[in-house]
Amino acid sequence: MQFLQPQWLNxxxxxxxxxxxxxxRRKAKRIPVSTLLFFRSLAREHQESAWLRxxxxxxxxxxxxxxxxxxxxALSRPYREAGGDVPRSLVVMLDRSASxxxxxxxxxxxxxxxxxxxxxxxxxxPDNVITSLLVYDSRLDMLQSxxxxxxxxxxxxxxxxxxxxxxRPEAALTAAERMAALDAPAEIWHVxxxxxxxxxxxxxxxxxxxxxxxxxxxxxxxxxxxxPAPMARNRYEAFVEVSASASNAAPANVTLETRLxxxxxxxxxxxxxxxESRRLVLPLDGGRGQSLEMELRLPGDSxxxxxxxxxxxxxIKPLVIAWFAESPDPFTELALTSLLAEDRIQxxxxxxxxxxxxxxxxxxxxxxxxxxxxxxxxxxxxxxPPQSVGPVLARxxxxxxxxxxxxxxxxxxxxxxxxxxxRVAITQxxxxxxxxxxxxxxxxxxxxxxxxxxxxxxxxxxxxxxPSKSEQLALLPAFxxxxxxxxxxxxxxxxxxxxxxxxxxxxxxxxxxxxxxxxVWDGSAISETTEEPRSGWLSLDKVGTFEMGDGTVASSxxxxxxxxxxxEISKVENNESTAEERWAVGGSWxxxxxxAVLGVLLLESWLFHREAVY
Amino acid sequence: xxxxxxxxxxxxxxVFLDRLRTLALRLRKRxxxxxxxxxxxxxxxxxxxxxxxxxYTARDDFRAIDWRLYARLxxxxxxxxxxxxxxxxxxxxxxxxxxDSPFTEKRRQAxxxxxxxxxxGLVGQHRVSxxxxxxxxxxxxxxxxxxxxxxxxxxxxxxxxxxxxxxxxKCFTDFRPTRQRYGIIxxxxxxxxxxxxxxxxxxxxxxxxxxxxxxVQIIHPQERQPDLEGEVELADVETGEKRRFWxxxxxxxxxxxxxxxFTTNLENACAGRQIxxxxxxxxxxxxxxxxxxxxxxxxxxxxx
Numbered sequence: 034m035q036f037l038q039p040q041w042l043n044x045x046x047x048x049x050x051x052x053x054x055x056x057x058r059r060k061a062k063r064i065p066v067s068t069l070l071f072f073r074s075l076a077r078e079h080q081e082s083a084w085l086r087x088x089x090x091x092x093x094x095x096x097x098x099x100x101x102x103x104x105x106x107a108l109s110r111p112y113r114e115a116g117g118d119v120p121r122s123l124v125v126m127l128d129r130s131a132s133x134x135x136x137x138x139x140x141x142x143x144x145x146x147x148x149x150x151x152x153x154x155x156x157x158x159p160d161n162v163i164t165s166l167l168v169y170d171s172r173l174d175m176l177q178s179x180x181x182x183x184x185x186x187x188x189x190x191x192x193x194x195x196x197x198x199x200x201r202p203e204a205a206l207t208a209a210e211r212m213a214a215l216d217a218p219a220e221i222w223h224v225x226x227x228x229x230x231x232x233x234x235x236x237x238x239x240x241x242x243x244x245x246x247x248x249x250x251x252x253x254x255x256x257x258x259x260x261p262a263p264m265a266r267n268r269y270e271a272f273v274e275v276s277a278s279a280s281n282a283a284p285a286n287v288t289l290e291t292r293l294x295x296x297x298x299x300x301x302x303x304x305x306x307x308x309e310s311r312r313l314v315l316p317l318d319g320g321r322g323q324s325l326e327m328e329l330r331l332p333g334d335s336x337x338x339x340x341x342x343x344x345x346x347x348x349i350k351p352l353v354i355a356w357f358a359e360s361p362d363p364f365t366e367l368a369l370t371s372l373l374a375e376d377r378i379q380x381x382x383x384x385x386x387x388x389x390x391x392x393x394x395x396x397x398x399x400x401x402x403x404x405x406x407x408x409x410x411x412x413x414x415x416x417x418p419p420q421s422v423g424p425v426l427a428r429x430x431x432x433x434x435x436x437x438x439x440x441x442x443x444x445x446x447x448x449x450x451x452x453x454x455x456r457v458a459i460t461q462x463x464x465x466x467x468x469x470x471x472x473x474x475x476x477x478x479x480x481x482x483x484x485x486x487x488x489x490x491x492x493x494x495x496x497x498x499x500p501s502k503s504e505q506l507a508l509l510p511a512f513x514x515x516x517x518x519x520x521x522x523x524x525x526x527x528x529x530x531x532x533x534x535x536x537x538x539x540x541x542x543x544x545x546x547x548x549x550x551x552x553v554w555d556g557s558a559i560s561e562t563t564e565e566p567r568s569g570w571l572s573l574d575k576v577g578t579f580e581m582g583d584g585t586v587a588s589s590x591x592x593x594x595x596x597x598x599x600x601e602i603s604k605v606e607n608n609e610s611t612a613e614e615r616w617a618v619g620g621s622w623x624x625x626x627x628x629a630v631l632g633v634l635l636l637e638s639w640l641f642h643r644e645a646v647y
Numbered sequence: 648x649x650x651x652x653x654x655x656x657x658x659x660x661x662v663f664l665d666r667l668r669t670l671a672l673r674l675r676k677r678x679x680x681x682x683x684x685x686x687x688x689x690x691x692x693x694x695x696x697x698x699x700x701x702x703y704t705a706r707d708d709f710r711a712i713d714w715r716l717y718a719r720l721x722x723x724x725x726x727x728x729x730x731x732x733x734x735x736x737x738x739x740x741x742x743x744x745x746x747d748s749p750f751t752e753k754r755r756q757a758x759x760x761x762x763x764x765x766x767x768g769l770v771g772q773h774r775v776s777x778x779x780x781x782x783x784x785x786x787x788x789x790x791x792x793x794x795x796x797x798x799x800x801x802x803x804x805x806x807x808x809x810x811x812x813x814x815x816x817k818c819f820t821d822f823r824p825t826r827q828r829y830g831i832i833x834x835x836x837x838x839x840x841x842x843x844x845x846x847x848x849x850x851x852x853x854x855x856x857x858x859x860x861x862x863v864q865i866i867h868p869q870e871r872q873p874d875l876e877g878e879v880e881l882a883d884v885e886t887g888e889k890r891r892f893w894x895x896x897x898x899x900x901x902x903x904x905x906x907x908x909f910t911t912n913l914e915n916a917c918a919g920r921q922i923x924x925x926x927x928x929x930x931x932x933x934x935x936x937x938x939x940x941x942x943x944x945x946x947x948x949x950x951x
Contacts, residue, residue, distance in 0.1 A: 061880040061891055067745035067753075067870055068839040069883045069890060071905045075898050086891050 034622070037110035037161050044105050051097045055090065089641065096637045100630055107626035110160055120238065122163040122179070122216030124209045125151065125186075128225035129193055130170040130200030131538075131596040134556070135226070135335040137246050144195050146244040147224045151190055154222070154242075155183065160623070165212045166190065169205035170198035171539035179216065196574045197338040198539035199593040203231055213237040227600045245600040251278040252287045252305060252331045253339025253597035257535060257590060259325065261347060262316065269317040269346055273327060276594050279308035280601045285331050292326045293319050293346075310594070319346045324552075324578075326559075337556030339597045343578050344535065344588045351379045352524055355390050358382075358400035358416075364500035365400055365416060368513035378520070395524050412492035412523035414516070417462050417499050424488030425495055426466035433502055434461040436477035443474050447522045448485050448494060452514045458505045459498040471495070483515075485522065494519040535588045536573055544571045546581050553577040663759075664797070667766045670934060699727040734831055735790065735858070736768035736775045737824050740807070741836030741865075743781040747809030748884040750867035752929035757835045757865045758804050759933050764833050765800045767941075769793060773831075777803060780818040780836070781811035812885040815840040819852035830858030838864055839885075843909055847916045854920035861923040863940065864910065868928055872903045 036042065066072070133143040155164075164186050166177040176189040206221075206229060213219035213236075220238045223229065226245035233239040256274035277285045284306045291299035298318075303311055317325065322345060329340040356369065361382075372378040381394060388404050397408060400416040407423025418427040441454045454475065461482055467473050471486035471493065485494045500512050536542060544566050551562045554576045564571070564579075571579070573589040580586045591597075703712055703723035711725040740761045747754040761777065768775040774790040777800060788803050815838065824830050834853070838846040853860055875894050882889045892898070910926060917924035923943060927936045 061878045063880045063882055063889070064875065065749045065884050066873070066881045067749065067837065067867075067884060069881060069886075069888060070839060070843050071902050071909065072881055072890065072892060074843065074905050075892070075901060 034111045039109055041105055041108040044108075045102070047105075048098050048101050051094055051101070055094045058090075093637065093641060096633050096640075099633050100637075103626045103629040103633065107623045107630065109623075111622045111626070119159055120162060120218050120220040122165070122213060122219040123158065124165045124167060124212045124219065124221045125190075126202070126205050126209050126221060126223045126225070127151075127166065127168045127190065127193060128170075128200055128202070128223075128227070129168045129195050131195065131197045131338050131591055131593065132200070132226050132336060132599055133244075134195040134197070134338060135246060135249060135251065135599050137335070142195065143226045143244045143246070144193065147242070148190055148193075150242055150244060151222075151224060152187060155187065158183075163216050165209075167205055167209055167212070168193050169200065169202060170196050171201045172198075173205045173208055175208070175212075179212070196538070197576045197591050198574060199537070199591070199596050200225075200227070202227075202229055206231065206233065210234050210237055228603070243602050245602040246335065247602055248282065249278060249280040249335050249599035249601055250285070250331065250333045251281070251335045251339070251597060251599045252276065252285045252329060253278075253336065253591070254327065254329055254342050255310065255339070255592055255594040255597050256312070257327070257342040257344070257588075257592060259317075259344050259347065259535075267318060267320055269319060269325075271313075271315045271317055271325070271327065273313045273315060273342070274310055275303060275305065275313065275329060276310040276597050277305035277307060278597060278599045280599050281307040283307075288330045289313070290328050290330065291315060291317070292328070293317070293323050295324075295326070308598070317346070322346060335599060336597070338554070338576050339591050339593070340556075341554045341576065342588065342590050342592075343552065343554060343559070343576075345578060345586045352396060352520065353379045353381065353392070353394040354396045354398055354520065355381045355383065355394035356398040356400065357384060357388060357402055357404070358398075359385060359402040359419075361400055362416070362499055362501045364506075364512060365398075365516070368516040369398075371513050372517055372520070396520060398520075409489060409491050413494075414519050414523060415493065415495040417496060418465075419463070421466075424468060424470070424491070424493060426468060427463045427495070427497065428466075429463050430461065433499070434477075434480075435459070435504070436461060436482070439475045439477045439482060441474065442476050442481075443472060446472070446474050446485060447525075448483075448515065448518045449474055450514075450518050452511050452518065454511065456505055457503075457509060457511050459500075459503040461497050462499045462502065463497040465495060465497045485519070492523045492525075494523060535590060535592075537593070538573050538576060538589050538591050540573050540589075542571050542573065542587070543569055544581050545569065546583060550580045551575055551577050552579075663762075666934060667763055667797075670763065670937065671767060671770050700724040701727055734768070734771070734773040735824070736764065736773050737778065737822075737830055737832045737858075738764050738768075738775065739778040739780055739784065739818075739822060739832065739834045739836075740804075741781070741813065741834075741838075742779040742807050742809045742811075743813040743836075744810050744884045745813060745837055745839050746865070750869065750929060753837065753865050753867055754809050756927065756929045756933060757863075758807070760833070760835045760863055760865070760927075760937065762797075762801055762804055763933075763937050764835075765791075766794075766797050768831075769797055769800075775800070776824075778822065779807060780813075780822070780834075781809075782814045782817065784818045784822040813840055815845050815849035816852065819849045822856075824856055824858065830856075832856055832858055832860045833863060834861070835863045835865060837866055837870070838862070838913060843905075844912075846909070846913050850913065850916040850920055850922065853922060859923075860921075861925065861940070862913075862917055864913070864924070864926045865929055866926065868930060871906050873899060875899065 127147060129144065133147070136142050160181060160183060163179050163181055164177065164183070165175065165179055166186055166189050168174050168176055177186050180186070202225070209221050210233070213221055217236065218238070220240060221233070222240050222242060224242045224244060226243070228241050228243070253276060254273060255276045256272070258272040259269055262268040262270045273289070275287060275289060277287070284304050287303050287305060289301040289303065290297055299315060301313065305311060319325070325344045325346055327342045334340065354369070358365070369378065369380050373380060381390065383390065385402050394411060397411055397413040398416065399413060399418070401419060403415070403418055403420060403422040403425060405422065415425050418425050419429045421427055435458065437458045439454045439457050439459055441449060443449065459477055459482060461477055461480060465481050465484055467481050467484050468488065470488045471484045473481035473484050475481070475483035480497070482497045487493070498506070500506050506512050547565060549564045549566055549571055551564060553560055553562055559577070575589060576591055578586055578588050700713065700716065701724065703725050707725050713724050713726050716724050738761050740757055746757055765775045765777060769791065772792065774792050776786060776790045777788040779785050779787050787807070788800065791799060824832060840846050840849065876896070876899070878891065878893050880889055880891050914924040925940045925943065927940070
């Protein structure tokens with residue numbers, strides 16, 4: 034047995050005091066009496082025979098010495114090591130990401146299991162081992178740094194809560210290795226439901242404590258986006274990706290329910306094989322500001338945080354488009370007018386003489402004209418540029434060139450969404466020189482006739498044809514769709530469109546208001562709460578929607594295939610860790626000695642003082 | 648234990664003997680003042696004490712004729728005197744260790760009682776037997792008669808040693824006084840038996856003794872109300888048993904109550920069996936107590 038504070042052992046000499054008092058005790062006055070008849074009749078607690086008295090005195094001395102011994106030993110903080118290498122320091126890496134909230138059939142979460150495991154392991158750890166506690170999800174927090182206060186460590190562990198955030202253990206491992214290097218030899222205990230994929234340094238002993246479930250069943254929503262449907266009033270489109278965990282033993286029959294303002298509007302049933310993901314585009318009819326909820330249900334689902342996405346239907350402010358045209362094409366006007374009908378666009382029409390415009394629009398549309406000083410503050414849709422200005426490199430053709438067909442070079446580009454190029458014949462009026470930052474979307478012959486991209490952070494869409502001169506273009510819905518897509522794509526990052534935004538949990542967003550109102554999904558129900566962000570930054574550690582005071586609403590969603598894909602416990606690792614844990618049999622004994630002191634005191638009280646003498 | 652020879656010289660010196668004689672006279676005087684003696688008997692005989700007149704008959708002794716009365720009345724009357732019976736006085740003295748230790752005054756008082764009673768018996772022309780009792784009863788002296796034997800008695804008593812334990816039941820069982828003559832039995836002891844009830848049980852044995860029985864209990868005041876407090880170890884002088892006690896005033900009070908109850912029970916038991924019970928403290932003046940005891944009614948007192 035070793036002692037953390039052996040200097041207290043010097044107090045053992047105090048045992049001489051009771052021994053001295055015992056040896057040189059003042060004896061009771063011996064008085065001869067003619068008879069003990071009447072004394073014997075007194076109450077028993079006032080008398081005892083000599084041999085019993087001697088025995089009691091000796092026993093009392095022994096108990097007193099025991100109390101002293103145990104108390105001094107307890108103060109000296111003894112501990113015993115049964116064998117093995119006891120590290121000088123220990124760093125505990127505790128995962129608190131969303132997957133640690135997965136519950137088993139008994140209702141225990143992975144974090145509950147982790148707490149029990151840690152408590153059991155730490156109980157047998159000698160008191161002299163320096164401990165640090167590091168909890169992580171996508172960020173990491175150092176809750177205890179290089180301390181021997183075991184009680185504080187356990188209290189900190191009990192206070193850890195799971196957050197619906199994806200985990201990134203690499204940063205935590207780096208921090209843990211640095212902490213371990215300060216007090217070598219050190220050991221890192223990694224408590225998680227998912228092992229590391231990166232290698233651990235050789236200078237530190239690493240132990241993984243797997244708290245994953247034996248059998249996990251889970252499916253969740255791993256991607257989500259919503260936008261107003263183009264060319265449709267009060268219609269939206271929701272993009273959803275539903276994934277099943279690879280640990281599912283059998284195909285998962287999931288139900289996806291869509292609700293608007295709490296009223297179910299759609300129900301989809303899907304069968305997902307283990308590890309399969311399915312992407313859905315769901316049309317929604319709703320009004321601006323209505324609350325959209327999509328909930329995934331799976332019998333026996335272990336993790337609830339990935340089952341819900343919430344978003345308010347975007348409240349679209351009309352786009353302000355400044356249309357500068359020399360000889361405006363009527364079909365261009367027709368296309369823009371169709372967008373007007375949806376109350377989504379406000380078009381300011383003007384010519385070259387109106388340049389520059391006083392009120393800044395959301396988008397410039399230049400048709401058959403370009404300003405001499407190219408504006409870089411807004412995105413631009415350039416239709417049929419007559420010359421090169423700024424990032425637009427074009428030259429007007431003296432003679433328009435008809436093309437019977439156009440070839441879509443990048444059919445998946447958002448500008449070409451639902452735009453079919455079959456039966457499209459155009460008349461090329463300009464020649465474009467596509468810079469490195471622009472992409473050709475349509476080719477007519479060998480010439481690019483439609484390009485899109487970014488130049489110096491400014492989104493551009495450039496067409497080199499005129500619809501009024503192009504056969505079978507004006508009469509097709511392709512051109513208005515093209516114009517609409519081009520407009521939306523150009524203004525995609527525009528603030529006026531940003532009154533709805535999906536954020537991932539774990540991110541930090543700037544806020545300008547002192548309080549933020551949340552609608553939080555806790556895994557079983559939606560509740561409201563208010564939070565006061567610090568220093569103008571809001572940490573997204575909840576699943577739900579949050580409304581800032583200025584009316585801006587955004588969603589904070591898990592959307593993590595890593596967290597949805599729950600792990601199963603590894604049996605091999607478990608056995609190894611059990612075998613290695615055998616060194617921690619000794620542990621701290623001070624509590625044992627304190628209990629012993631209490632026990633001896635109680636025994637002495639019961640033996641000698643239970644019958645009061647007064 | 649005190650030296651018996653030296654003690655004898657102190658207990659029974661010439662002063663003491665003078666006091667005994669004086670005591671006898673006082674007793675006689677007191678008795679004459681009383682209208683009734685304790686031991687008057689209807690029998691008549693030649694005694695010193697006039698009792699009554701009766702007409703002379705031919706069978707009567709002519710020396711008993713009261714000639715003065717004849718001179719007055721010219722009739723013959725004889726004087727009648729009280730008859731003195733010869734008693735056998737048994738004096739049983741407790742010589743257990745408790746009579747001498749820790750309070751030697753008890754022994755002194757008890758022995759004085761023994762010698763005084765013996766003296767009165769001798770003076771009254773009675774036969775006096777002396778016994779000691781501790782674990783059993785032993786006859787220390789054969790019956791003596793005549794005043795001159797007081798020296799023998801004093802010498803014997805002086806040599807007595809107080810030792811051993813008290814076995815009241817055995818002592819009272821072993822003591823068998825003769826039934827041929829009417830006797831007076833004095834038991835001088837503290838009556839501390841092995842148990843609190845032993846003395847009362849032993850009284851039953853004494854109830855069958857022939858004659859007048861007197862119990863004289865000699866105790867020390869501290870035996871009734873010990874001056875003890877705190878932690879003490881008490882050692883029984885007879886059995887050697889030691890016990891530790893923690894005594895407070897409450898315990899001493901309880902003790903005194905138990906002691907008084909003991910003596911009361913003993914007294915009641917004696918009264919129920921027509922045994923006279925007399926208690927005397929060892930620090931009280933012997934003479935006064937002795938006279939008081941005798942004046943409670945005893946044939947011995949009437950015979951002086």
